[in-house]
Amino acid sequence: MMDDENSGGKIKKFLYLNRKAPYGSIYALESLEVVLIGAAFDQDVSLAFVDDGVYQLVKGQSTDGIGMKNFSPTYRALEMYDVEKLYVDQASLEARGLTEADLLVPVEVLDSAQMAALMAEQEVVFSF
C-alpha cells in the first residue's frame, strides 16, 4: 500500500490543521517540518489556521529575546515547495483583533461554513 501511495499514482487531499500559537509549544514548528517533508510527495496540500494557530502567521515576529528560532519566514517559502493553499479562519482572526493585513503571507480567509466544507472534503487530516 505504501508503495502504491508513494509512487505518484494517486494524489490525495491532505489538510494540515494548525491550532496552536508559535512559541509556547512545539506544535507549530513540528507542523511546518512535516509540511516541508510532505511537500516532496506531490499531494494536494492545504494548510488551515484556526484558533491560536492564526498567531503563527502574524507579521514582525522577532525571537532574539527568547533564544528560539524564528521560523515564521518559512511560511513565505512554502510557495517554492508548491504549498500554495493557505486558509485562515475568519472567526479566529476576529476574536484576536487581527485582520488579513496583519499576516505575513497571502491567505484565503474562510467563514465557518467554508472552513467546515474544506475540512470535510479531505482524505487525510493532520492535527497540530
Add this chain to the structure above:
Amino acid sequence: MLLHTVNKSPFERVALQTCLRLSQAGCGILLLEDGVYAALQGTQTEAQIKDALNDKKVYALLPDLQARGFTADKVIAGVQLIDYNGFVDLVIEYQATQAWL
C-alpha cells in the same frame, strides 16, 4: 464525512467549541480522555452537545468516563458510549479523522 475527536475538557480549552463550529451535519464527534466531561449532564456545555445531537452523532469513550468516576446514567441522552473496539470501528467508518488536540 469526518470523525472529529476531542480530548480536552470543554472548561479548559476551546477545542470542543471550535469543533462544533467547524463540523458538518452527518459527521461524528468522539469525546475521549478529558473530552468526556462534555458528555455529562448538568454542565455549562450540555446545551451545545444536545444541539449537536440534532444533526451529528456524538460518542464518548466509556473507559475514560469510568476512569474519571462517572457512569452511563450521568451521560446526556443520545450520546453513544463506546469501548476501544468501537473507537477502531469509527475510525474505519469515517473517511478521515480530525483530532482537536
